[in-house]
Amino acid sequence: MISTDTIVALATPSGAGAIAVIRLSGPEAVSIAAEVFQSVSGKDIRKQPTHTIHLGHIVDGAKVLDQVLLSLFKNPNSYTGEDVVELSCHGSPYIQQQLVQLLLRKGARMAEAGEFTLRAFIHGKLDLSQAEAVADLIASDTEASHQIAMQQMRGGFSSEIEKLREELLNFASLIELELDFAEEDVEFADRGQFGALLDRIEFVLKRLIDSFAVGNVIKNGIPVAIVGEPNVGKSTLLNALLNEERAIVSDIAGTTRDTIEDELVINGIGFRFIDTAGIRETQDVVESIGIQKTFEKIGQAQVVIYLIDGGQLAESGTDKVRVELEKIKNQYPQKPLVVLVNKKDKLSENQIDNIKNELRAAQTLLFVSAKQKEGVDALKEQLLSFVNTGALRNNETIVTNSRHYDALLKALEEIEKVKWGLQSGLPADLMAIDIREALYQFGLITGQVTNDELLGNIFANFCIGK
Known part of the structure; x- marks a missing residue:
């Protein structure tokens, strides 16, 4: 799995810009860069200390391709743990292409998607959950x-998992030790402390x-479906929420024939609003398809606004x-x-009071x-109330990765088996099987257990260059 070649890729988005960054990583990164870089001060970058920046030109024989800043990071003090060179060049797509081809x-090889971060993981600069957070x-x-991504990249989630894994591993070692002395019928692991640990895990x-x-x-993002009969103002509401004329508005019922989606960030939380076709009986084939899609979108949404x-x-x-x-409510009770x-x-005011009274069960x-955009802010506050942002304010660990979620579910299942075995007086060798499986699931999250x-x-799923 550990590659010994040197890789190169554009680390900034492709296309024209003020500057672009081309990244090299590997054992030959410095020597390859030295072949094409001429420092304006005549320095040999192979002899320069790590974490230094040098002004010079990239040359292809006698041809000068660009003036660049070369950033030098020597192993192991780099993002990948290898020698890394970054060339900050002008952002012309032609210049980018010429430098990479040179x-x-x-001798460099084109990097694969996520290969720089993969090398950082392999060299112990990041654990697997931190790499995914990148x-x-x-x-x-x-x-x-x-x-959330910043918290996980700093190791908040992985450190919590690793601490639990380490404590469980200590008890697992004692349980395994008991198996070596099975004939003496001794207990090295305190069952009371072990039970308390399992409860905490x-x-x-x-x-x-x-x-x-x-x-x-x-x-x-949170998908929100806006539903209701035709011509009640669904598209007008979407426009008011987005503060722009996103959806077509008219007095003609059935104007919206298809779902229209757009996103809005409210207090840092993303909401995906879906303006659906009006629900009514119709002979119009196109409109009927739109109404059918409306019910599909209600099923996909996490919040429904009935207008x-x-x-x-x-x-x-x-x-x-x-x-x-x-x-x-009957079809989507949750x-x-x-x-x-x-x-x-x-x-x-009297009509509003009557409506409130008749729809009090809502x-x-x-x-x-x-x-008139009146009451829109109150609606936004109501939507925010459906999201528990207290964990964010309290800096609690929040799981966002489905792979981690699946491993946590399986680990919990194994821990519950161990708890049952402890309470039932199950022999140590049988409990050890479930403990090993729980440790395996913990290891999958942080990368102690992995495969190609x-x-x-x-x-x-990473972008090339990262």
Whole structure:
């Protein structure tokens, strides 16, 4: 798994820009760079100390390709743990291409996706969960997802797992030692202390597993479906939330034929709003397909906003609305449902009170005027209340990776087996099997246990150059 060649890649996004960074890593990184770099002060970079920057030119024979800054990082004090050279050149795509091709001709190999971070993991600069957090950090597009990725990259999650694994490993060693003295019938592991440790591990595992529900929505955004009858103002509401004319608005019922999606960040949390086709009986084939997609989107959403025209409600009553709400609640009992009465500006205080009284069974009832953007902030606050951000404020460890979540579930299952065995007086050799499996699942998270297939699957999702 440990490569001995030298790799090269563009570390900044492709395309034109002010500058670009080309990264070399491997045993020949410095010598390859020295072949093409001419320092303006005449320095030999092979003799320069680590963590220094040098101004010079990249040359291909007699041809000068660019003036660059060369950053030098010698092993083991580099990101990958190998010799690393970074060339900060001008951001012309032509210059980038010429420099990379020159370095390839001098003996470097084009890096694969995530190979720099893979080498950092192999050389012990990062554990596996920290390496995965690097990809999450690059992909983070909200304050909350950035905060979680930073915490994991600093080792918050892995240090918590490693501490549990180490304590369990100590007891596992004592249990295994008992097997060597089975004929003497002695106990080296204090069963009372072992039981207390298992209780603590179980508590931490359950907390981490429960945090995945929050972590997953913070990482991927929270899908919110806006549903309701045609022409009640769904598209107007979407535009008001996004503060732009994203969806087409007209007085013609059925204008929205397909779902329209857009994202909004509220207090660092990403929400994906889905404006759906109005729900009604129709003979229009295209509109019918849109309505079918509406129900699909409700199933995919984590929060449902049921929008009602307040004027129509005041005139025709709430019987039909209550039937529709009951259908949604029965079909999706676990989804938070916000009943939103639109066109508040056209309602009197008495009409608002009557609607509140008749829809008092609604889980959450709010009044807005999407056209006037009145009540939109209250809706945003209500949406935020569905997300437990207390863990973020308290800097608690939050699990966002499905691979980690799966390993935690399996580890918990094994710990519960060990607890049952301890309470039932199970022989040490049988308990040892379950303890080993729990240790294996812990090791999968941090990388003490790994294989080429696992690493390939993880790092294949990285961008090239990282």
